[in-house]
Amino acid sequence: MTNRLAIITILSLAAAVTGCTGDSRNLAASARSQGSSDTASGSAATCPPLETRDPNAANQRPAFPGQTRACGVKSNVAYQVVVLTKNLEHPWAVEPLPDGNLLVTEKPGRMRVVSAAGKLGQPIAGVPKVDARGQGGLLDVALSPGFDSDRTIFWSYSEPRQGGNATSVARGVLSPDHQRLDQVKVIFRAKPIYDGDKHYGSRLFFDREGMLYVTLGERSDKPMRAQAQRLDSHMGKILRITPDGAAPKDNPFVGQANALPEIWSLGHRNIQAAGFDPEWQLWDVEHGTNGGDELNRVGKGMNYGWPLVAYGEEYAGTAISGAVTAREGYEQPVYYWDPVIAPSGMQFYTGDAFPGWKGSLFVGALREMRLVRLELKDNKVTGEEHLLAERRQRVRDVRQGPDGALYLVTDQENGELWKVVPRR
Numbered sequence: 001m002t003n004r005l006a007i008i009t010i011l012s013l014a015a016a017v018t019g020c021t022g023d024s025r026n027l028a029a030s031a032r033s034q035g036s037s038d039t040a041s042g043s044a045a046t047c048p049p050l051e052t053r054d055p056n057a058a059n060q061r062p063a064f065p066g067q068t069r070a071c072g073v074k075s076n077v078a079y080q081v082v083v084l085t086k087n088l089e090h091p092w093a094v095e096p097l098p099d100g101n102l103l104v105t106e107k108p109g110r111m112r113v114v115s116a117a118g119k120l121g122q123p124i125a126g127v128p129k130v131d132a133r134g135q136g137g138l139l140d141v142a143l144s145p146g147f148d149s150d151r152t153i154f155w156s157y158s159e160p161r162q163g164g165n166a167t168s169v170a171r172g173v174l175s176p177d178h179q180r181l182d183q184v185k186v187i188f189r190a191k192p193i194y195d196g197d198k199h200y201g202s203r204l205f206f207d208r209e210g211m212l213y214v215t216l217g218e219r220s221d222k223p224m225r226a227q228a229q230r231l232d233s234h235m236g237k238i239l240r241i242t243p244d245g246a247a248p249k250d251n252p253f254v255g256q257a258n259a260l261p262e263i264w265s266l267g268h269r270n271i272q273a274a275g276f277d278p279e280w281q282l283w284d285v286e287h288g289t290n291g292g293d294e295l296n297r298v299g300k301g302m303n304y305g306w307p308l309v310a311y312g313e314e315y316a317g318t319a320i321s322g323a324v325t326a327r328e329g330y331e332q333p334v335y336y337w338d339p340v341i342a343p344s345g346m347q348f349y350t351g352d353a354f355p356g357w358k359g360s361l362f363v364g365a366l367r368e369m370r371l372v373r374l375e376l377k378d379n380k381v382t383g384e385e386h387l388l389a390e391r392r393q394r395v396r397d398v399r400q401g402p403d404g405a406l407y408l409v410t411d412q413e414n415g416e417l418w419k420v421v422p423r424r
Helices: 002-018 222-230
Strands: 078-088 093-096 102-106 110-114 140-143 152-161 163-172 180-188 204-208 210-214 237-241 263-266 271-275 281-289 294-296 333-339 343-348 361-365 370-377 380-387 393-398 404-412 415-422
Touching: 078 102, 078 110, 093 393, 093 404, 093 415, 102 140, 102 222, 110 393, 140 204, 152 180, 152 204, 180 237, 180 415, 204 271, 222 343, 281 343, 370 393
Parallel strands: 093 140, 271 343, 343 393
Antiparallel strands: 078 415, 093 102, 102 110, 140 152, 152 163, 163 180, 204 210, 210 237, 237 263, 271 281, 281 294, 294 333, 343 361, 361 370, 361 393, 370 380, 393 404, 404 415
16 A cells, blocks of 8 residues: 555656646546556556546546546646726626727626726626526627727627527627627527526637637526437527628538528537637537536537437436437547536637646636636647636636736626736
């Protein structure tokens, strides 16, 4: 036993200094399973994983090495957190503006500009009414690719409709004084309508062709889950539309009978984190059930399985009815968390302010109240680091600014806007 503990100690020190590549065991803590082979992947552990708690779904095994419980790594990057404001009510998104100010949405239905110095602006006029029950409200916001000249912004929200609600996307022109939105138009309304208060998605982002991507949840309730697999429903999908809300002709299901042409990919549960890497590959990080949060490399027309293929278990501790962890014709997640982090917001870091973080994927964590940093190589997760856990706040969104700083908002009644900068 002494020799085995010594080996673990050496490996832990090595991981803290240099990082390492881990295997994909979905087992209990490494201290209890050290030295044992990975029965799922046939490989032995090469370093201790960051996650050492018991998994929710203890009998499940990953499909390939590195799919879960990556090595704990430390970047040893010196940073400090500047709290720009503490007076936001459940902020949902932050979008840096070219002039150094920051556009922020608040879930109850307000949009504001916070100055670079932290001065909180008045609510911007012109935002449509939102259904702010449960997880609903004013959600993401994104700048037009031509914002410098057209000052157009896009936002998603849970729109109240007859018989219930659903996610909608609107656009408008932000006035130079940040006081109002002009030429407001709803460009897209997801269907079907449902009288619920969960799993709206929704992140917005543009590709290099100027097409707008919209992520949508499947509305959570068990009767709605099957919508994620139906091509006549927008629920549980990633959509790709033009800035006017139309379906591009090269979308994968255009012209297919009983298929909505806006759909880009399907089989998603609830995506509140998504975007492109520096090579314009699309990724998402989506909420699973207990033990089922996952990172996906998203492809055109691909099916990510929910609710037929999933890791984890129901919140009540029972198996997910009808689900298996692998099924032919469905994509595997690149990575999954068991236990979960409850992800919201993500950013591939490309700035120069933190050279040690370049190439990292940052993900906000609601349940775990921290910022998660992932190291990737060849489209696989090779290391995981948790930051800002000592602040004990639900990280709802993370974005990189033009200055290379990271900007975060926290999902609290008195939510905060943080600026993460190098420590001098």
